[in-house]
Amino acid sequence: MPDYRRFWCPGGTYFFTHTLLRRQGNDLLVRHIEPLREAVRIVRQSHPFHIHAWVVLPDHLHCVIQLPSGDSDYATRWRLIKLIFSRRLPVEEPRSAVQQRRRERGIWQRRYWEHLIRDSDDLRRHLDYVHINPFKHGLVERVRDWPYSTFHRLVAQGIYPADWAGEAGTAPLPYTD
Numbered sequence: 001m002p003d004y005r006r007f008w009c010p011g012g013t014y015f016f017t018h019t020l021l022r023r024q025g026n027d028l029l030v031r032h033i034e035p036l037r038e039a040v041r042i043v044r045q046s047h048p049f050h051i052h053a054w055v056v057l058p059d060h061l062h063c064v065i066q067l068p069s070g071d072s073d074y075a076t077r078w079r080l081i082k083l084i085f086s087r088r089l090p091v092e093e094p095r096s097a098v099q100q101r102r103r104e105r106g107i108w109q110r111r112y113w114e115h116l117i118r119d120s121d122d123l124r125r126h127l128d129y130v131h132i133n134p135f136k137h138g139l140v141e142r143v144r145d146w147p148y149s150t151f152h153r154l155v156a157q158g159i160y161p162a163d164w165a166g167e168a169g170t171a172p173l174p175y176t177d
Contacts, residue, residue, distance in 0.1 A: 007116040008072040013052065015126040017113040018078070019060040021106055022093070027058035028107070030148055032089055036061075039084035047077045052123070053130040056148040057137060062130045064117065074114070082108050127154075132165055142167050 020026050029036060033056060052064040067074060086105040095106040117123045131154075134146035143151055143165045154160045 006075075006114060009116055010072045011067055011069040012072060013064065013066040013117040013123065014074055015062070015064050015113075015115040015117060015130075016074075016078070017060060017062050018082070019109045019112070021109050023059040028089075029056050029061060030058050032085075033148055035088035036081075036085050038088070039081045042084055043077055043080045047073070047080065049074075049077060051150065053127045053154070054150045055130050055133050055146070057133060057139065062133055064123070064126050064130060078112065131160070135165060 020028055036056060048068055050066040052066060054063040054065075055061065065074070086107050089105075089107070091105070093106040095104070098104075099106050115126070117126060131143055131149060131151045134140050134149065135143050140146045142163070143149075144155070144162055151160060151164075155162050155164075
């Protein structure tokens with residue numbers, strides 16, 4: 001059995017990736033962007049966190065969030081976000097007999113990727129990774145064209161230039177994996 005180890009750092013800044021269970025051709029997250037936004041708003045009221053960066057793609061999302069000082073419980077936040085979002089959608093996805101018996105939805109993968117941000121360089125790399133993702137996946141020609149991203153807020157704050165990463169084929173990517 002895999003040994004999943006999570007880092008619990010009170011007040012920590014974390015990068016997360018959450019993925020739909022069925023990714024192929026699935027646009028559920030952008031098709032239902034408002035219920036997802038509402039779930040995040042509701043959870044932030046009872047379990048605050050600061051959003052440094054967030055991007056929602058059709059079948060997965062990435063974000064960088066910071067927890068309040070003395071708080072390391074990101075797992076509860078994610079459980080609630082996924083639960084609230086899922087309850088706002090009609091049950092249309094295929095579900096196994098086990099999922100039906102447990103009254104579970106077949107929307108999200110059970111596991112998620114989490115990374116504790118270690119320093120300012122690590123933060124910058126992850127902010128860039130979050131914002132370049134729609135371009136990397138071929139969803140847009142320019143980063144600024146993707147509507148489901150905090151990139152626009154960070155441009156308004158002067159953190160990124162509006163033409164960051166250029167256009168497809170015209171500029172090197174600032175960060176790739």
